[in-house]
Structure formats: structure tokens, C-alpha cells
Amino acid sequence: MTGPGALLRAVSAPVPSSAPDLELTVVMPCLNEALTITGCVREAMEALAAAGIAGEVLVADNGSTDGSQALATAAGARVVPIAIKGYGNALRGGIAAARGRFILMGDADGSYHFGHLPRFVERLRAGADLVMGNRFLGGIEPGAMPWKNRHIGNPILSFIGRLFFRTGIGDFHCGLRAFSADAYRRMDLRTTGMELASEIVIKSVLFGLRVEEVPTILRKDGRDRPPHLRPWRDGWRHLRFMLLFSPRWLFWYPGILLMAVGLILGAALVPGPLPLGRITLDVHTLLFAAVAVLIGFQAASFAVLSKFFAIRAGLRRAEAGFDGWFRYLTLEAGLVCGSGLVAAGLGLSLGAVWFWGGQGFGRLQPAETLRLVIPGALCLVLGCQMILTSFFLGVLRLDTRTDAA
Numbered sequence: 037m038t039g040p041g042a043l044l045r046a047v048s049a050p051v052p053s054s055a056p057d058l059e060l061t062v063v064m065p066c067l068n069e070a071l072t073i074t075g076c077v078r079e080a081m082e083a084l085a086a087a088g089i090a091g092e093v094l095v096a097d098n099g100s101t102d103g104s105q106a107l108a109t110a111a112g113a114r115v116v117p118i119a120i121k122g123y124g125n126a127l128r129g130g131i132a133a134a135r136g137r138f139i140l141m142g143d144a145d146g147s148y149h150f151g152h153l154p155r156f157v158e159r160l161r162a163g164a165d166l167v168m169g170n171r172f173l174g175g176i177e178p179g180a181m182p183w184k185n186r187h188i189g190n191p192i193l194s195f196i197g198r199l200f201f202r203t204g205i206g207d208f209h210c211g212l213r214a215f216s217a218d219a220y221r222r223m224d225l226r227t228t229g230m231e232l233a234s235e236i237v238i239k240s241v242l243f244g245l246r247v248e249e250v251p252t253i254l255r256k257d258g259r260d261r262p263p264h265l266r267p268w269r270d271g272w273r274h275l276r277f278m279l280l281f282s283p284r285w286l287f288w289y290p291g292i293l294l295m296a297v298g299l300i301l302g303a304a305l306v307p308g309p310l311p312l313g314r315i316t317l318d319v320h321t322l323l324f325a326a327v328a329v330l331i332g333f334q335a336a337s338f339a340v341l342s343k344f345f346a347i348r349a350g351l352r353r354a355e356a357g358f359d360g361w362f363r364y365l366t367l368e369a370g371l372v373c374g375s376g377l378v379a380a381g382l383g384l385s386l387g388a389v390w391f392w393g394g395q396g397f398g399r400l401q402p403a404e405t406l407r408l409v410i411p412g413a414l415c416l417v418l419g420c421q422m423i424l425t426s427f428f429l430g431v432l433r434l435d436t437r438t439d440a441a
Contacts, residue, residue, distance in 0.1 A: 060084065060091035060157055060214075061136035064113075064144040065126035070102040072146035072257070077111035080150035087154040095144065096130025098122075104144075124225070124232035131220060140214035145257040147180060148212040155250045156214035165219035165245035166236065168205055169212035174251035181254060193275060197234070200282040201241045205249060209233050212252050219245055231277040238281050283339040283346075291335030298328030302414075306407055319406040326414040333418060337425045340365065344432055370426020377419030384412030 062080045066073060077093050084091045095108040095115045105115045118129035131139055138160045142148040152169070159167040176186060194208040211233065215223075223239040225232060240247050279286045301317075302325035304310050310317040344362070388408040392400060 058090055058092060058136045060089050060138045060140060060153070061131075061134035062091065062093045062150065062153065063096060063127065063130040063134060063139055063141045064093065064108075065096045065098060065123060065130060065141075066100060066104050066108065066144045067098045067126070068100045068102045068104060069144040070100075070104050070107055073104045073108050073113075073144050074111045075146055076142075076144045076148075076150060077108055077113045080153065081112050083151045083153050087157070089154065089157055091136055094130050094134060096126045096133075098126040120228075122228040123230050124228040127232055128225060128228075134217065136217070138214055138216055139220065140212070142212040143257075147255050147257040149174075149253045149255065150212075152212070152250070152252045153214070155252075156212075159248050159250060160214055160216060163246060164248040166215045166240045166247045167213060168207065168237070168247065168249045169210040169252035170207040170249045171210050171252060171254040172207055173249070174253045176254045177256055180256045193278075196275065196278060197237065200278055200285050201238055203237070203241045203247065205237060205247065207249070208237055210252065210254075215240075227277065229273060231273050234277050238278065242281075283342045287335040287339035287342070291332040291337075291339060294328045294332030295336065296332075298325040298332060301325040302329070302411070306411060308407075309403075319403050319410065322406065322410050326410050329414060330417060330421070333421060337421070341425070341429060341432065344429070348432065365426075365429065367426050367430040370422055370429070374419045374422035374426065377415045377422060379419075381412045381415030381417075381419060384408050384415060388412060 062084075064073070064076060064080075069076075073095065077095070080093045083089075084093075093111075093113040095105070095113045096118050097105050097108070097115055098118050098121060105117075108115050114133075116130055116133045118126045120129070127141060131141070138157060140153055140156055142150060148169075152174075156167045156169075171181075172190075181190075190207065190209055194206060197203065197208040198205065213236070215236070219240065222243055222245070223236060225235050225239070227235050237247070302322055305317060305319070305322040305325065310321075340362075385408075388405050391405060391408065
């Protein structure tokens with residue numbers, strides 16, 4: 037009997053070497069799909085035979101209790117049990133057991149047209165690393181996709197994916213897709229849920245793999261129960277994953293915008309109150325402008341640090357533009373700039389004390405002294421943050437290789 041430890045290794049293990057005479061493995065994650073699994077397996081096997089593709093159909097069963105395993109075996113599939121729950125775990129376990137040079141994945145609910153698999157293989161043979169199906173190009177049958185998914189969720193998430201990762205993929209979340217075993221190894225996937233679909237695309241783009249699309253049809257699934265997919269929850273998980281993989285949009289752009297707004301507004305308020313029609317902005321707004329600069333700097337610096345760490349850890353490849361200016365972000369440059377800001381902050385603070393002394397160290401008008409105190413405090417805190425961030429960046433840049441000299 038296979039123990040839990042062995043099953044865990046099966047899920048997390050890399051793709052094994054492909055069989056020399058097996059070109060394609062069709063992987064179908066399955067959880068209680070007795071109504072549709074037979075038709076899906078037969079459709080895939082018929083497509084393999086008709087196109088003359090040497091392949092197999094592998095069903096990654098995630099604990100079905102309705103007899104799906106026996107039905108899949110009877111239809112000609114190889115069934116691999118995956119004990120660890122989760123869509124991503126089922127796929128990763130099935131892919132780890134695949135024997136083909138190419139792998140095509142698709143749900144076993146009857147919604148995807150496995151007869152289209154030859155068009156995926158054709159692109160892979162031509163050199164593509166990942167071939168995505170596009171349901172919006174191929175056609176969506178009536179009732180196959182809820183209106184909120186078709187007109188809101190998928191278009192918005194696909195647009196965000198194209199914007200964040202500069203790719204032309206039109207259907208980011210089509211479940212029918214194919215890739216080479218070598219490309220899969222390079223992706224080094226980590227997620228265990230529905231986010232796996234996004235991770236495959238994002239890492240393919242970030243690692244510079246060749247990604248193409250082919251049209252495919254989405255059919256109404258053959259289940260007699262609600263689907264496992266929960267649109268709002270899983271949609272948020274996809275969006276969250278894309279945001280975390282794109283520090284430019286999550287941290288860098290918002291941080292730079294906050295810093296710019298804070299500096300411009302603060303510079304306008306330091307000389308005196310700023311009348312705007314019936315509203316007059318004063319030192320209270322100056323304080324919030326300083327806070328915006330601090331938060332913006334934290335966000336922008338976190339974007340730089342997280343991107344550098346991702347490159348260093350092999351989660352994404354280096355970019356020429358990033359490397360070009362990143363070499364100027366040294367510990368020494370950070371210490372010089374940070375020390376300069378600290379010195380400016382001390383100077384402004386001493387100026388405020390000097391002004392207070394000129395008033396006999398008595399009561400003061402906040403609108404007068406805070407125009408020196410707030411910029412002084414901002415420079416002190418910003419300078420210290422810059423120094424500490426520079427030291428942390430220096431730690432990340434240390435050579436941590438463990439190989440012998």
C-alpha cells in the first residue's frame with residue numbers, strides 16, 4: 037500500500053523522463069466525474085488515434101467516491117491516485133506521472149473538446165513551450181459559462197494579466213492547455229489550488245518561454261451537481277496571485293505616485309497656506325503629505341527588494357532595464373543619500389528649535405513651527421529608512437553559494 041509520504045513525493049516530484057516512443061500525455065484531474073469521465077477519455081483517445089499521435093490518457097484522481105476510477109480504467113486511461121486534496125495538487129501529481137514528451141491538461145467534466153488536441157501538438161512540435169486554448173476565439177456554447185465569468189471575470193482577469201505581464205494571451209484561464217515536459221520543469225510550480233492556472237502562464241512569460249494560443253470550444257459540462265469552481269473566491273485567488281507576482285503594479289507604481297503627490301503638495305505648503313477656492317490647505321495637509329512620501333518610499337523600496345529576491349531565487353528572469361539602473365543602487369550610494377537626508381532633517385529640526393528659542397521657549401503657533409518640524413521629521417525618518425533598506429539590499433546581494441571554493 038502506498039503511504040502518505042510516497043504520495044506527497046509523487047505530487048511534488050519533477051516530471052520524469054519521457055518515454056522515447058510516447059509523444060503526448062493527456063492529464064485529466066478528476067474528483068467524482070462518473071457522468072463524464074468515460075466520454076472525455078474516449079474523446080481524447082480517439083483524437084490521438086485519428087491524428088496518429090503516440091500518447092496516453094492519464095486520470096489524476098483526487099479521491100473520487102463515485103467509481104470514476106473504474107470507469108476511466110475501463111475506457112482505456114491510466115489512473116493515478118493523488119491523496120493530497122486540491123486542483124493544483126491533482127494536476128501536479130498527474131503531470132509528475134506523465135510519460136509523454138508533451139503534456140496536455142484539461143478538466144474531466146466534458147466542457148473541453150479533447151478532439152482539438154492535434155492543434156496543440158502541432159504548435160508544440162513547431163517550438164512552442166506553452167500552448168493556451170482560447171475559448172473566446174473558438175466559441176462558447178450557450179450555458180457553458182456563467183455571464184459573470186464570461187463578461188466580467190475572465191475578460192477583466194485576462195486584461196490584468198496582459199497589462200501586468202506584457203503578454204498577448206487573450207484567455208488567461210482556459211483549462212485546456214499544453215506544454216512540454218521540459219518547460220514544465222523550468223516553471224517550477226508551487227501553488228496547490230486554482231491559482232496553478234495563472235502560475236503556469238505567468239511563469240512561462242517571466243521565464244521567456246514561447247507562449248502561443250489556439251482556438252478551442254467550451255461546452256456545457258455534463259455534471260449533475262454544481263462545479264468545484266467558486267467564481268468570486270477563485271477569481272480573487274487568481275487576482276491576488278497576479279498582484280503578488282507583479283511588484284511593479286502592486287508596489288512600485290503606487291509608491292512612486294504617492295511620493296510624487298506628497299512631495300508636490302508638501303513643497304506647495306511649506307511657504308504658507310494654500311487656498312483652493314473655498315478650501316485652504318495648511319499644516320494638517322502638510323503632515324499627510326509627509327506620510328504619503330513615507331508610505332510611497334516603503335512601497336517602492338519593497339518593490340525593488342522583492343523583485344531582486346525573485347530574480348535571485350530563480351522565480352523570474354532578470355530584465356536588461358532593471359539590471360541597467362539597479363547597479364547604481366549600492367550600499368554606499370544608499371548610505372550617502374540617507375545620511376544627507378538625516379543631516380537635512382537635523383538641520384531643519386535645529387532651525388525649529390532656534391525659532392522657538394527666539395520666542396523665549398514659550399507658546400508657539402503650530403502653523404509657523406510645523407512648517408519646519410514636519411519636513412525635518414520627514415527627512416530624518418526617510419533618511420533612516422533609506423540607510424536600513426540599503427543595508428538589507430546589501431545582505432541580499434551577499435554571495436550565498438554553498439559550493440566548495
